[in-house]
Amino acid sequence: MKYHELPQPDQIETRVKEDAMGAYFMMFATSAIGIPLPLLNLVAAIIYYYVNRSKGKFVQFHTLQSLYSQIPVTLLNSGLVAWTIVNFVGDLNFTSFYWGYLVMVATANLVYFIFSIVGAVKARKGVFYYFLFFGKVAYHQVYQIRPERDSATLRNRPPGR
Numbered sequence: 834m835k836y837h838e839l840p841q842p843d844q845i846e847t848r849v850k851e852d853a854m855g856a857y858f859m860m861f862a863t864s865a866i867g868i869p870l871p872l873l874n875l876v877a878a879i880i881y882y883y884v885n886r887s888k889g890k891f892v893q894f895h896t897l898q899s900l901y902s903q904i905p906v907t908l909l910n911s912g913l914v915a916w917t918i919v920n921f922v923g924d925l926n927f928t929s930f931y932w933g934y935l936v937m938v939a940t941a942n943l944v945y946f947i948f949s950i951v952g953a954v955k956a957r958k959g960v961f962y963y964f965l966f967f968g969k970v971a972y973h974q975v976y977q978i979r980p981e982r983d984s985a986t987l988r989n990r991p992p993g994r
Contacts, residue, residue, distance in 0.1 A: 835978040837890060842959030845891055850959050852885050853895035857953035860903060860945065871910035878903050890975050895956045898971035899949070902964050906945045909938045 859878035882896040913935060920927055948964055955962035963969060 836976045837978060839961065839976070840891060840959075845959040849889055849891055850957050852888050853892045853956035854953045856881055856885070856892075856896040856899040857949040857956065859899060860906075860949055871907045871914065875903055875907040891959075894961070894971050894975045895952070897975060898964055898967050899952065901967040901971055902945065902948065906941055909941050913938045 856878070859881050860874055878896075878900045882893075882900050885896050886893040916931060916934070920931065952962045952964065961968075961972075963972065
């Protein structure tokens with residue numbers, strides 16, 4: 834497989850670095866306004882991706898990596914919110930399984946928070962930082978050369994082709 838060449842930090846404009854960095858702060862989208870609804874964070878990340886992906890492959894990579902890594906955390910958080918609501922509406926049956934799930938979700942959020950902060954700092958410096966699994970998936974999706982996609986961007990072609 835062939836891949837597009839990766840830009841070096843000094844080749845990336847400051848504004849592009851800032852747009853890439855902003856992708857990692859979508860996890861705080863609803864927390865900043867005081868609404869702890871994890872699905873809204875995911876919606877904000879999706880919107881950020883679609884608005885900013887055309888600003889270059891560097892931004893597209895970071896927004897896609899951030900979006901992909903936010904999906905499992907959002908699912909875990911949504912499960913916890915739903916389970917907590919059910920417990921409060923029902924008979925307040927907070928089992929040991931619930932508390933274990935709460936600890937697991939808190940740990941996953943802490944790990945995601947740390948990775949996001951490191952990713953944001955690295956993006957601001959113009960450096961690629963690959964999350965486990967999600968970084969590789971985002972890299973292949975953004976930087977892999979695909980003749981059917983990349984040749985369509987060529988407007989000037991020789992006659993007969």
